[in-house]
Amino acid sequence: MTITEDAPGHVGSRRLRKEDPALLTGEAKFIDDLALPGAIWVGMVRSTEAHANIVGIDGSAALAIDGVNEVLSGEDLAPLWGEGALPCAWPVTPDMKNPAHLPVARGTAKYVGDAVAVVLADSRYAAADGAAAVVVDYEPLPAVVEIEDAVADGAPLVHADLDSNECYTWGLWGDNAPAIDAAFAEAAHVVSERYLQQRLIPAPMEPRGCAAVPSPAGGELTLYSATQIPHILKVMTAVVLGIPENKLRVVAPSVGGGFGCKLNVYAEEILCSALAMQRGAPVRWTEGRAEAAVSTIQGRGQVQHIELAADADGKVTAVRVKLLADMGAYLQLVTPGVPLLGGFLYHGCYDIPNYMFECTSVFTNRTPTDAYRGAGRPEATYAVERAMDSLAVSVGVSPEEIRARNFIGADAFPYTSAAGLIFDSGDYQTVLDKAVALADVDGRRSDQAQRRASGSSKRIGVGFSSYVEMCGLAPSRVLASLDYGAGGWEAATVRISPTCKVQVVTGSTPHGQGHETCWSMIVADQLGVDPDDVEVLHSDTAVSPTGLDTYGSRSLAVGGTAVYMATEKVIDKARAIAAHQLEASEDDLEFSGGVFRVRGTPEAEVPLAGIAFAAFTAHDLPDGMEPNLEAHVTYDPPNFTFPNGTHIAVVEVDTDTGDVDLIDYVAVDDCGVQINPLVVEGQVHGGILQGAAQALYEDAVYNSDGQLVSANLGDYLVPSAAEAPRFRLDSHVTPSPTNPMGVKGVGEAGTIAAAPAVINAVVDALRDLGVTDVDMPASPQTVWRAIADAQGGAS
Amino acid sequence: MIPAAFDYEVAESADHAISLLGEHGDDAKLLAGGHSLIPMMRYRLATPSVLVDVGRLDDLRYIRTGNGTVSIGALTRHSELEHSAALAEACPMLASVAALVGDPAVRHRGTLGGTIAHADPASDLPAAVLALGGTIVAQGPGGSREIAATDFFTGYFESVLADDEMITEVRVPAGSGGWNYQKFNRRAQDWAIVGVAVAGGGSGVSLVNMGSTPIRASGVEAALAGGASAAEAAAAAADGLDPPDDLNADAEYRSHLARVLTERALNAAGVA
Incomplete structure (x- = not known):
């Protein structure tokens, strides 16, 4: 960083977010706030069957409703896209099955929520009434609901034209199989576990929505969408519908969270765009909360088998993982790639020489899955961290000791993992030691022992989770090796206006993260200006034409780095002008606090404001120099970044009721250099609660007919602030050598770490009662029954 | 939506x-x-x-005490019950239970008459009124009638209230006696998975979400009347009941919870 001691700077300070006043006062405009007079409102008619032939669609009752104008089936809509299907950008293997996924189904509905018809109406209310009044005649077909049932002999087929429900099998073991077999044959301790990753329903505060606004005279289309990815959406919409890309503009207005579920190209976006082009009128759709439960992608959905081989001291010699992953009925944008993102990390933060990962992904008659906060890495962390606790028991050492014996050493970086990644930096043992001290693990264990001895029905459990994640997606060449359909770079433009105000254009698209605040702080420190003099533009492809958007904790490490580098480029140009004005060599200039000075000649100085104006007037620039201070950078990261940490959950379990109370939660994270600790803490708090939610509360429950039973927020238990534990955070900084600011990313860390910490704590609390495993979510009933089963049957 | x-x-x-x-x-x-x-x-x-x-009928928002009775207007908000000094004095159990309903937004809008008329077996306040031996005052075209809470609830979201009747007042005896309310749920804002209300030192015991209506735990009350200990009486909490199965609890677990929570409630209410 260009931060000098005489200019302490803004980076590292707890600066309040500049985004918040508009959000908190209602000034910010979300998709449903857009006023579009004359818009056609779309109502989606969704399948109530998990798998059924569509025998007939009767729209007569809907058409009788005032304001309902048309009812269109999948066949009626065929001219809009022909056989064009919703895109999957990640064909992970050459033989991956990718059944055509039409925006509105034709012939057969394949999950509850699958769009089967569309109502066009004058208002949102009429569209809802119309959609409710359409009568669809279904001929039910056998449904495949559970993951393991999809690969059972004689399983019904989700896609009748395929010969099985298998989508692909992807593996990572190279020529290592004999060494792995040998490691298991020679192991003193073998741990073999099966874990379930239940499906989760993303629940951002704002559901989805889109509005397509055509300009018929010129053939242009502007698509507004509550999306994380306006740039990718633009390319994909152009490809799917054949709209020339130069005629397309995509705008993400204020977006109320996404957690990955808005990292997609959805049927409604394609439908509204196609209809708007056809009708020459705005076409819009706003998702309802109940609709979102089945029509927006879901997360997780895996059956995990993990085996560890270890020597007599508990040093792990091999890890072998086999996954079954639930794709749902169709592949969305990156559905098949999600298990792969975890596939490199099932050895956790441990130095394990032999590694095998294999994932078989299957189709089921359920809502498609896709990226959900952490995307593959929470699943990987859960499996290895649960298994490490089992190994600790087998070896007879504490959870912290088994981790210490296996951590990648602080002196081992850069560390090449058995899965082929190069870890950038870290000091895992120091991080764990900090967490152990902060959580008063010794004190908790003493309390635990006393309560056990006294036969208390309130048991204490302490659970560890040490994690490392790969963030900063991603080096484009690595993505190519994984058959991903795009690069992983990010773009930024920095301009300095004649009055020395700064405009930053970022290709990274915020939806709650605080880009405007953090980018301003970075640039302000570099240029020596006030953060409030920096405006950050984003989320509109007309303003920010180049970008790859926001997911995978990439914004700061990739997008922020691009901003940093563009600012450096602007400073370089300003330096040349300063040298020209001061009649000095560029090498003799120093720049701090917004002023260029000649070293050793303090009176010879020129402020950035003077240079900005000179660059604007262009009256006296060095020969051949273009006017204005502006630079554009596209940054392709040379490596991922590897945030890491140790989290410790402390629970009190009521053995009479099975109730789990999360009484303390300590997190020590190394996300590299922190731009704004306030923003970091916000991400960690929300992430932990989202991970704890998987551990204790959330579950997309399907019955055997493929009906989503937990379909509303009364039954799908998103925790509130009242359920949040006391968060006690600390950090440890090992700057990433991958980028100039040393940043790593923190958007997913809490979610990745929390679930295994909480479940390990629950199991720890109950281990003396014979409990060795508790499925997620560890509801009171589940915990009570686990105790009863361990004690030899229900009470 | x-x-x-x-x-x-x-x-x-x-x-x-x-x-x-x-x-x-x-x-x-x-x-x-x-x-x-x-x-x-x-x-x-x-x-x-x-x-x-009927949300603007402010003349039905009141808490009056006298003659050993607490009379509460049907449009009284849960938050008003929660924060009423008069109620805390005259019927602390009802004030306490009101504070456990939903979340602050719900408590500032929800009304006592509304929650009783809605007759949700998973709601807190109907069971509390039942345990307290309360009375529902309903007004119809022919005038008002008083209905004992024990006679009021008839099934899931069903009561003896006629289509053209509205609840105008709820009455409970002053003084809760030895009382306690146990609410078991997963999130603070949720309905009870099981709840147990004990009033009058065990003379009134009712259960939340253990059937199609708020239910008097007659087995528990009878056992206590016959001299049983709290633990003995609590063992009968689920006897003869047909509790619902849902995502949070099946019938077996609910019955177990009813026994555990009843014992806790009786103990906390001072029933030995």
Whole structure:
């Protein structure tokens, strides 16, 4: 960083977010706030069957409703896209099955929520009434609901034209199989576990929505969408519908969270765009909360088998993982790639020489899955961290000791993992030691022992989770090796206006993260200006034409780095002008606090404001120099970044009721250099609660007919602030050598770490009662029954 | 989440509300706080064609004490019960239970009359009124009648209230006696998975979400009357009941919870 001691700077300070006043006062405009007079409102008619032939669609009752104008089936809509299907950008293997996924189904509905018809109406209310009044005649077909049932002999087929429900099998073991077999044959301790990753329903505060606004005279289309990815959406919409890309503009207005579920190209976006082009009128759709439960992608959905081989001291010699992953009925944008993102990390933060990962992904008659906060890495962390606790028991050492014996050493970086990644930096043992001290693990264990001895029905459990994640997606060449359909770079433009105000254009698209605040702080420190003099533009492809958007904790490490580098480029140009004005060599200039000075000649100085104006007037620039201070950078990261940490959950379990109370939660994270600790803490708090939610509360429950039973927020238990534990955070900084600011990313860390910490704590609390495993979510009933089963049957 | 179309009428008085109910028949529903009805309408589980809004009848928002009785106007908000010094003195159990309903937004809109009329077996306040031996005052076209809480609830979301009647007042005896309320749920804002209300030192014990209505735990009450200990009496908490199965609890676990929570409630209420 260009931060000098005489200019302490803004980076590292707890600066309040500049985004918040508009959000908190209602000034910010979300998709449903857009006023579009004359818009056609779309109502989606969704399948109530998990798998059924569509025998007939009767729209007569809907058409009788005032304001309902048309009812269109999948066949009626065929001219809009022909056989064009919703895109999957990640064909992970050459033989991956990718059944055509039409925006509105034709012939057969394949999950509850699958769009089967569309109502066009004058208002949102009429569209809802119309959609409710359409009568669809279904001929039910056998449904495949559970993951393991999809690969059972004689399983019904989700896609009748395929010969099985298998989508692909992807593996990572190279020529290592004999060494792995040998490691298991020679192991003193073998741990073999099966874990379930239940499906989760993303629940951002704002559901989805889109509005397509055509300009018929010129053939242009502007698509507004509550999306994380306006740039990718633009390319994909152009490809799917054949709209020339130069005629397309995509705008993400204020977006109320996404957690990955808005990292997609959805049927409604394609439908509204196609209809708007056809009708020459705005076409819009706003998702309802109940609709979102089945029509927006879901997360997780895996059956995990993990085996560890270890020597007599508990040093792990091999890890072998086999996954079954639930794709749902169709592949969305990156559905098949999600298990792969975890596939490199099932050895956790441990130095394990032999590694095998294999994932078989299957189709089921359920809502498609896709990226959900952490995307593959929470699943990987859960499996290895649960298994490490089992190994600790087998070896007879504490959870912290088994981790210490296996951590990648602080002196081992850069560390090449058995899965082929190069870890950038870290000091895992120091991080764990900090967490152990902060959580008063010794004190908790003493309390635990006393309560056990006294036969208390309130048991204490302490659970560890040490994690490392790969963030900063991603080096484009690595993505190519994984058959991903795009690069992983990010773009930024920095301009300095004649009055020395700064405009930053970022290709990274915020939806709650605080880009405007953090980018301003970075640039302000570099240029020596006030953060409030920096405006950050984003989320509109007309303003920010180049970008790859926001997911995978990439914004700061990739997008922020691009901003940093563009600012450096602007400073370089300003330096040349300063040298020209001061009649000095560029090498003799120093720049701090917004002023260029000649070293050793303090009176010879020129402020950035003077240079900005000179660059604007262009009256006296060095020969051949273009006017204005502006630079554009596209940054392709040379490596991922590897945030890491140790989290410790402390629970009190009521053995009479099975109730789990999360009484303390300590997190020590190394996300590299922190731009704004306030923003970091916000991400960690929300992430932990989202991970704890998987551990204790959330579950997309399907019955055997493929009906989503937990379909509303009364039954799908998103925790509130009242359920949040006391968060006690600390950090440890090992700057990433991958980028100039040393940043790593923190958007997913809490979610990745929390679930295994909480479940390990629950199991720890109950281990003396014979409990060795508790499925997620560890509801009171589940915990009570686990105790009863361990004690030899229900009470 | 868009409700079906409905007409909306504002009642100027209880008499006006009852005449509107008479006019529109069973297509009409009274709207008080709306925090149960509106979500059901948004899911289209309820599709009344007319809403009669009684939420502005401020003359039915009161808490009066005297003659050994606490009389509470039907439109009194849960938050008013929660924060009433008079109620805390005269019937601390009801004030305490009101503080456990939903979340602050629900408690500031929801009304005592509304929650009783809604007759949800998973709601807190109906069971509390039941345990306290309360009385429901309902007004219809022919005047008012008093209904014992024990006679009021008839099934899931069903009561003896006629289509053209509205609750105007709820009465409970002053002094809760030895009392306690145990609410077991997973999130603070949720309905009870099981709840147990004990009033009058065990003379009134009722259960939440253990059947199709709020239920008096007659087995527990009888056991206590016969001299059983709290633990012995609690063992009978689920006897003869047919509790529901749902995502949070099956019948076996619910029955277990009823026994555990009943013992805790009796102990906390000072029943030995």
